[in-house]
Amino acid sequence: MRIGIIGASGAVGREMIQVLEEENIPVEELRLFASERSLGKCLPFHGFKIPLQVVKEGCFDGLDVVLGACSASLSKQYAKDIVNAGAVFIDNSSAFRLDRDVPLIVPEINGEDAKGHHGIISNPNCSTIITCMAVNAIKKLSPITGMIVSTYQAVSGAGAKGIDELKEEISALEKGEAIQPDVFPYQIAYNCIPAIGNEECEGYTSEEMKMENEGRKILHLPELNVSCTCVRVPVMRSHSISVSLATQNPLTLEEIREAILREPHVQLLDDYDAKVYPMPLTSSNQNDVLIGRLRYDRVLPNGIALFCCGDQIRKGAALNAVQIIKCL
Amino acid sequence: MRIGIIGASGAVGREMIQVLEEENIPVEELRLFASERSLGKCLPFHGFKIPLQVVKEGCFDGLDVVLGACSASLSKQYAKDIVNAGAVFIDNSSAFRLDRDVPLIVPEINGEDAKGHHGIISNPNCSTIITCMAVNAIKKLSPITGMIVSTYQAVSGAGAKGIDELKEEISALEKGEAIQPDVFPYQIAYNCIPAIGNEECEGYTSEEMKMENEGRKILHLPELNVSCTCVRVPVMRSHSISVSLATQNPLTLEEIREAILREPHVQLLDDYDAKVYPMPLTSSNQNDVLIGRLRYDRVLPNGIALFCCGDQIRKGAALNAVQIIKCL
Numbered sequence: 208m209r210i211g212i213i214g215a216s217g218a219v220g221r222e223m224i225q226v227l228e229e230e231n232i233p234v235e236e237l238r239l240f241a242s243e244r245s246l247g248k249c250l251p252f253h254g255f256k257i258p259l260q261v262v263k264e265g266c267f268d269g270l271d272v273v274l275g276a277c278s279a280s281l282s283k284q285y286a287k288d289i290v291n292a293g294a295v296f297i298d299n300s301s302a303f304r305l306d307r308d309v310p311l312i313v314p315e316i317n318g319e320d321a322k323g324h325h326g327i328i329s330n331p332n333c334s335t336i337i338t339c340m341a342v343n344a345i346k347k348l349s350p351i352t353g354m355i356v357s358t359y360q361a362v363s364g365a366g367a368k369g370i371d372e373l374k375e376e377i378s379a380l381e382k383g384e385a386i387q388p389d390v391f392p393y394q395i396a397y398n399c400i401p402a403i404g405n406e407e408c409e410g411y412t413s414e415e416m417k418m419e420n421e422g423r424k425i426l427h428l429p430e431l432n433v434s435c436t437c438v439r440v441p442v443m444r445s446h447s448i449s450v451s452l453a454t455q456n457p458l459t460l461e462e463i464r465e466a467i468l469r470e471p472h473v474q475l476l477d478d479y480d481a482k483v484y485p486m487p488l489t490s491s492n493q494n495d496v497l498i499g500r501l502r503y504d505r506v507l508p509n510g511i512a513l514f515c516c517g518d519q520i521r522k523g524a525a526l527n528a529v530q531i532i533k534c535l
Numbered sequence: 536m537r538i539g540i541i542g543a544s545g546a547v548g549r550e551m552i553q554v555l556e557e558e559n560i561p562v563e564e565l566r567l568f569a570s571e572r573s574l575g576k577c578l579p580f581h582g583f584k585i586p587l588q589v590v591k592e593g594c595f596d597g598l599d600v601v602l603g604a605c606s607a608s609l610s611k612q613y614a615k616d617i618v619n620a621g622a623v624f625i626d627n628s629s630a631f632r633l634d635r636d637v638p639l640i641v642p643e644i645n646g647e648d649a650k651g652h653h654g655i656i657s658n659p660n661c662s663t664i665i666t667c668m669a670v671n672a673i674k675k676l677s678p679i680t681g682m683i684v685s686t687y688q689a690v691s692g693a694g695a696k697g698i699d700e701l702k703e704e705i706s707a708l709e710k711g712e713a714i715q716p717d718v719f720p721y722q723i724a725y726n727c728i729p730a731i732g733n734e735e736c737e738g739y740t741s742e743e744m745k746m747e748n749e750g751r752k753i754l755h756l757p758e759l760n761v762s763c764t765c766v767r768v769p770v771m772r773s774h775s776i777s778v779s780l781a782t783q784n785p786l787t788l789e790e791i792r793e794a795i796l797r798e799p800h801v802q803l804l805d806d807y808d809a810k811v812y813p814m815p816l817t818s819s820n821q822n823d824v825l826i827g828r829l830r831y832d833r834v835l836p837n838g839i840a841l842f843c844c845g846d847q848i849r850k851g852a853a854l855n856a857v858q859i860i861k862c863l
Contacts, residue, residue: 353834357685357777359727359766377705397771398816399687401828401842406807410788410830410840419833434833434840436777438687441769443725449685449764449777453834460738479734488726500729502738505747505762506681506781506835512762514729 208234208532211270211294213285214277215239215250216259218367219299222525223274224252230529238270267292272535274528275299290326297328297531299524301413304329304421311424314530315472316343321534328531331425332417333523334358334437338448339425340473340496340522341515344466346426349456353507356418356435359447360403361487364519365390370443395441403437412437445487446519453507460501463511467498472522477501485516493518494526536562536860539598539622541613542605543567543578544587546695547627550853551602552580558857566598595620600863602856603627618654625656625859627852629741632657632749639752642858643800644671649862656859659753660745661851662686662765666776667753668801668824668850669843672794674754677784681835684746684763687775688731689815692847693718698771723769731765740765773815774847781835788829791839795826800850805829818844822854 210227214220220241227234237252241259249256260266262285267273273289275282275298282302289296303309310320311329313336321328331339342351362369368390376386376396386394393400404414419433440447467475476483477499485497496517504510517523538555542548548569555562565580569587577584588594590613595601601617603610603626610630617624631637638648639657641664649656659667670679690697696718704714704724714722721728732742747761768775795803804811805827813825824845832838845851 355683355779355832355834357764359687359768378709381706381709392810393814394816397769398814399768399770399775400814401775401777401812402807402810410807410828411833412807432833434779434835434838436685436828436840436842438775438777438842440687440727441725442727447727447729447766449729449766451683451762479730479738479740482720482730484729486721486726486728488722500738500764504683505739505760506683507762510762512764514764514766516727 208232208272209236209270210234211238211240211267211273213240213262213273213275213281216241216245216248217276218363218520219524220276221250222520223276223528224250226521226525226529228253232529232532238266240266267294270294272297272532286327295324295326295328295535297330297528299330299528301332301417303327304331305424311421312531312534313339313425313527314534315340315470317425317427318534321531330524330528330531331421333364333519334360334446334448335418335421335425336523336527337446337496337515337517337519338418338450339422340517341450341498341513342452344470345452345454345458345463345511348458348462348466349454351426351428351431352453352455354431354433354450354452356433357449358437359440359442360437361442361444361446361519362395362439363444364446373441373443391439395439397441400439401436403439411435442487444518444520445491445516446523447485447487447514447516449514451504451507451510451512454509454511457509458511460503463501472496473498475499485514487516490516491518492521494521496522536560536600537564537598538562539566539568539595539601541568541590541601541603541609544569544573544576545604546691546848547852548604549578550848551604551856552578554853554857556581560857560860566594568594595622598622600625600860614655623652623654623656623863625658625856627658627856629660629745631655632659633752639749640859640862641667641753641855642862643668645753645755646862649859658852658856658859659749661692661847662688662774662776663746663749663753664851664855665774665824665843665845665847666746666778667750668845669778669826669841670780672798673780673782673786673791673839676786676790676794677782679754679756679759680781680783682759682761682778682780684761685777686765687768687770688765689770689772689774689847690723690767691772692774701769701771719767723767725769728767729764731767739763770815772846772848773819773844774851775813775815775842775844777842779832779835779838779840782837782839785837786839788831791829800824801826803827813842813844815844819846820849821846822849824850
């Protein structure tokens with residue numbers, strides 16, 4: 208396969224290169240696109256140094272797949288050229304996720320949907336992928352009617368510069384120096400910021416509405432209502448999500464546990480007394496989504512509560528995108 | 536008033552001394568009790584140095600009030616002596632909170648209940664105080680029937696040693712040294728730990744069940760169901776809580792906003808576009824509970840969602856205890 212990556216030098220782009228290696232995708236050619244700032248730099252792939260190039264006319268010619276790890280506006284700008292060049296565009300941005308003729312894919316859940324693409328396939332929002340992976344076993348037992356979700360999102364959700372900002376703040380505080388937040392609206396070191404994305408819908412943010420809008424499409428639950436609160440926490444990598452959900456039919460924890468154990472790419476870590484539960488530190492750099500703290504919700508009808516963690520750069524972005532290549 | 540403080544050298548005990556000063560409690564005598572390790576040390580109060588002493592026979596004689604900032608087991612050990620000495624025991628531990636003849640008080644909510652005491656008054660759990668303060672205005676408009684709650688709890692919830700452990704871990708990581716968690720079950724630096732307290736009830740922890748059991752008693756809502764997920768986050772001070780609640784009667788956001796503005800000791804910080812929302816960094820060392828991200832919940836019947844923050848050493852512990860003195 209001939210593969211291109213747009214935004215190759217960012218946190219997600221670099222991870223895509225690594226995952227292409229790990230997942231043994233037969234890559235005949237790899238073209239890495241980045242901004243002018245990166246011209247002259249190279250990135251390693253299977254022992255070779257691949258030079259970074261800028262997007263220009265004809266640069267997508269001959270490619271089979273282009274992975275997008277850039278902003279939504281750049282994705283919109285390049286999509287036509289990619290499709291006209293005959294490549295499939297697997298886009299990690301939010302640009303096309305809700306378009307009716309663009310499949311929105313988590314391969315373990317709705318990989319079949321990828322076959323209906325018209326040149327563009329969207330990779331879902333990171334927290335949404337992790338949450339959908341965690342509840343998919345339950346959804347197979349009964350339709351989910353509602354989810355109430357609070358997130359604990361790592362700084363790397365804002366890219367490599369998010370990690371840098373947290374590190375710089377921690378070291379500035381050690382030295383007693385002043386802090387100048389840039390990536391995040393306020394100091395994130397030793398803080399929680401309940402604000403990710405812009406205000407979009409009746410007090411919910413763009414990031415929070417993704418959980419409902421994208422969750423409906425991925426899980427094939429067009430009536431699913433989701434109340435989501437997205438919070439940035441001073442964690443480097445891996446998002447955590449506290450989930451309460453209501454199902455149409457009553458389920459037992461026993462059958463849910465068995466169903467989770469049957470699912471690929473999720474792990475049930477659920478033994479409180481033995482200190483076994485998901486944490487962002489243990490899910491970082493892991494491909495699997497970790498599920499634990501499974502119990503009956505005490506408020507929702509047929510309610511189930513759980514806590515899950517997943518590496519949002521891996522399963523929440525790069526790994527999921529590379530898995531989509533395998534669906535094709 | 537003649538006041539004693541048990542556990543005076545801990546994070547909550549020290550804050551109690553400071554709050555006694557700030558709230559202008561007319562203190563004629565202050566006796567500070569701590570463990571043998573603290574013998575020979577003093578703590579400042581209104582410019583005086585008060586020596587720390589250990590608890591021994593007759594040490595509570597002549598006191599009007601004893602504030603407890605010690606473990607539940609020590610509270611149980613000393614309670615009888617305190618009451619027999621004629622003092623009122625205002626206990627911050629969980630020892631007596633659910634006892635039928637012990638009032639559990641948040642002065643702004645159920646201060647009247649304090650009058651029915653028989654020598655012991657309990658100070659509620661920190662996250663429960665903050666959450667109850669945040670929802671009390673709503674409860675005045677309509678009974679609350681259920682709450683789904685996820686917490687973001689600061690390390691100082693585990694006392695001064697929790698703060699020390701986070702600081703030590705951050706500096707060990709900077710130096711590339713190994714980490715030995717002691718206060719928390721795992722590394723808390725750059726991590727979230729969904730485990731506070733012991734497993735108690737059908738998969739819910741002791742800390743999580745406090746939100747239901749104590750919330751029912753404080754809010755006078757004996758039927759209230761609460762699903763709570765308690766998570767420790769790498770924040771020094773001040774707990775945050777994401778709350779979704781269902782009310783018996785439908786309410787508008789407008790009337791809720793007006794009701795919150797009428798409440799004492801809470802602040803409505805709710806203007807997303809202007810970057811106005813509660814954060815633990817801004818609620819630290821503040822007496823008020825901050826409320827924001829107010830919106831309709833999309834799942835619960837008559838549902839309301841909000842995010843709140845409060846300093847759990849101040850309103851969540853020391854300030855609330857000192858306010859209880861004023862109720863008497």
